[in-house]
Amino acid sequence: MTAYFFADTGVLTGRTLRHVTRSMDTIITTVITPIAMMLMFVYVFGGAIDTGPIHYIDYMLPGILLVTVASGISYTAYRLFADMKSGIFERFQSMPIARSGVLWAHVVTSLVANLISLVIVVAVALLMGFRSGAGVLEWLAVAGILLLFTLALTWIAVIPGLSATSFEGASAFAYPLMFLPFVSSAFVPTESMPGPVRWFAENQPVTSIVNTIRDLFALQPVGDTIWIALAWCAGILVVAYVFAIAAYRRKIA
């Protein structure tokens, strides 16, 4: 059966991608929150936030990109839950196919859908004055980190997608993830925060990822931060994957 893993996953991915392209509203609602936040922060709050010599939009775009992914993966959970509920998931599982392809199709689709959203948000940021001297290598590094971050969050999204009992429950888990960048270096420098909050902000995953992307955009040396960022992403990915597979085993014999 594994001989067909790639063929089956490809066919099933084609199916879920059609779900995305035939409901572009899911892309629009994904990007509307980060774009609205970007407008608010740049044109309302940004003037009052001291980020030193760096332009505020250049400072906050990395955080906005993480919010975009956190917003996008709620649809990953939504699409998977819809398949569970409709019975088509079971139909696929009762067919002579590589069974795990059904999950991987959702994962690949999540990566593609989030990539589309990220490109749209970066385009809007460019219109609003975002500028970076980053070359191809730096952009590839940024894309790589965002891809790994999306993959990690996608496997988190698989857990409620498989085990939720309602559509609301399937997508509600994304809200705390969207909130996490606020208590990090994403929008304001952490130096202004009180002790315990500052400690949390400086040691949670978003800060290292945001700082790495910001340094890559600004052509600054990334130092050890990039390894901390990658370790966070890989760690979240492994733990989420283990729990997602456990949730899958509970559903399917």
Next chain:
Amino acid sequence: MTAQSIAGPAIRVQGLVKSYGKLEVLRGVDFDVARGSIFALLGSNGAGKTTIVRILATLLKADAGTAGVNGFDVATQPANVRESISLTGQFAAVDEILSGRENLVLVAKLRHLKDPGAIADDLLRRFSLTDAATRRASTYSGGMRRRLDIAMSLIGNPPVIFLDEPTAGLDPEARIEVWQTVKELASHGTTVLLTTQYLGEAEHLADRIAILHQGRIIANGTLDELKQLLPPATVEYVEKQPTLEEIFLAIIGDDDPRDTAGTTTRNRG
């Protein structure tokens, strides 16, 4: 792609036990289904019909007992079982965002068949869905959706088909369409395991009927055998009264009313 056919019954279930926590759903279920026959599992909601189908379709593991499909054990040879079956769910599991044709092409591709497009077009014709082929399945009526669902199950000609409550929620016309399809399937040698809570459906379609009650098969036989479980029928002559269903079908112009009209009713004991 279908697995080799192996001698013996198409489905053999022995001592099947399954609990969800403390709730005992199946408490020792035994039955055989002969090849090419239509077998109805009859029972009320929650009797365990769907649980049996899920175990036979390798979606759920039994706590005890054995189940074999087409000669393959569901626990130890699940891949072979999946080669031998098709499942149509209780809620027609079609992809609502895809068109009818895309649904059929999808299944044909997943079964690794040559020329999925031609297979889809052929089935669309057979199930009178050609006109609706390019419309999204979400726009289909309940009967069309169920026809599409069954058409998807036929792709690859699996020797055994599970129909879990195939006519639940359908109007009388659509129900008759589904019944005709099921009879046609069996006449071509496909084994059909059907679950239903409609007594008329089991009576109309099935070669054998098993009654599942509180997790056990409490009766299993042909309709005539089941009738003998009751005291002999007495014959009374009554005025022929059409059923509401016959009236409904006559008024809306269905030219193929079922032959369920009887001039006698059996008045038991």
